[in-house]
Amino acid sequence: MPDESLFKNHLGEAFFLIGVDDGRWGLHGSIDDIQWPYVILWCKATPRGDGHNKYYFRFDLKGYSAEAPTAVPWDIAKNVTLAAETWPRWSEQLKKVFNHGWNGGSALYAPCDRVAMKGHTDWPQKHPAYWWTSGSRIDKYLGFLVRILNGHEG
Amino acid sequence: MKELELFLHGIGPDNLKLVRVDEDASIADVLKIAENAGLLSGMSVESCEIFFEENDAPADKSHRLRQLGIKHRSHLVCHHCKKIEVSVFYNESKAERFSPTTKVGHVLRWAIKAFGLSGDTTKDMVLRLEGSNDDLPNDARLGSLVKYPHCHLKLILVVHVLVEG
Numbered sequence: 648m649p650d651e652s653l654f655k656n657h658l659g660e661a662f663f664l665i666g667v668d669d670g671r672w673g674l675h676g677s678i679d680d681i682q683w684p685y686v687i688l689w690c691k692a693t694p695r696g697d698g699h700n701k702y703y704f705r706f707d708l709k710g711y712s713a714e715a716p717t718a719v720p721w722d723i724a725k726n727v728t729l730a731a732e733t734w735p736r737w738s739e740q741l742k743k744v745f746n747h748g749w750n751g752g753s754a755l756y757a758p759c760d761r762v763a764m765k766g767h768t769d770w771p772q773k774h775p776a777y778w779w780t781s782g783s784r785i786d787k788y789l790g791f792l793v794r795i796l797n798g799h800e801g
Numbered sequence: 802m803k804e805l806e807l808f809l810h811g812i813g814p815d816n817l818k819l820v821r822v823d824e825d826a827s828i829a830d831v832l833k834i835a836e837n838a839g840l841l842s843g844m845s846v847e848s849c850e851i852f853f854e855e856n857d858a859p860a861d862k863s864h865r866l867r868q869l870g871i872k873h874r875s876h877l878v879c880h881h882c883k884k885i886e887v888s889v890f891y892n893e894s895k896a897e898r899f900s901p902t903t904k905v906g907h908v909l910r911w912a913i914k915a916f917g918l919s920g921d922t923t924k925d926m927v928l929r930l931e932g933s934n935d936d937l938p939n940d941a942r943l944g945s946l947v948k949y950p951h952c953h954l955k956l957i958l959v960v961h962v963l964v965e966g
Contacts, residue, residue, distance in 0.1 A: 659819075660819065661808050661809075661817045661818055661819040662817060664808075664819060664874075665808060665817075665940060666940070668874055669940065671940070695921065695924075738921075738924070738925065740925060740961065740964070743964050743965065744964055756964060757964060758964060770964075772934065773934070774934075774964065775933075775934050775935050776934075776935040776936045776937075776938075777936075790938055794927075794936070794938075794939070794961070798923075798924030798925055798926075
């Protein structure tokens, strides 16, 4: 199945819709607004101190789902990457994942992000729940983001 | 006739489907749908019950969805266990019994309180199955983690491992 059709099918499956119904994540705009391979999705956040209660991400889903996604925090008002000073960084885990100084801030340092996955041969053992494999669904990446943005409140 | 969309959870982590069901369908009808959708992992309809939302007791199989107040996009869990005995290890073990519909996140919060833990570190805590490196998703239902014919789970409470280079 072509990558875009597969992704749109996954948006209609229970694994994605549960997160939507629970207010944990969602698609920004309508399915008809998608400009493939770019898709904007949001995740809820429970900030400690300063921070938003929702973050948007622009995903590049080229080759979905045989290839892993890559994503950056997104400023939906300006339609650009979110300014570095407003990336969520209120925990040690977030500082690792949302590291604007790594790779020019072009991706998230996550075991389900295709840019970060390169060269990390130990990550499948260290982070099996979040390591992207062919056939994974977008809720894996979103589940990772919700976990680190919310902790056990996620 | 009004159709409802229901999240139907079966046995096993990937056994989850969104199904459309007439609101006049009985719980027994829903179990048949679950069986046809392959959600019962080969178990018979007769050996399974259906639990919905936070109800501890299984639903009467003769009752209809409308009669039970089951609404659009409700979560129904098909399971062979009436209760699941959960033991959580964190230096010592603590145990409690939960419904198959209980979410992992609820057990995590219970465990943090039961072990008397507090502070920011607890926000990075996760539950894992004993012997596994996989963090359990907070939204997973306990019923999806139990292996037939067992009705118990052994979990460990750990601080989520940081993603490092």
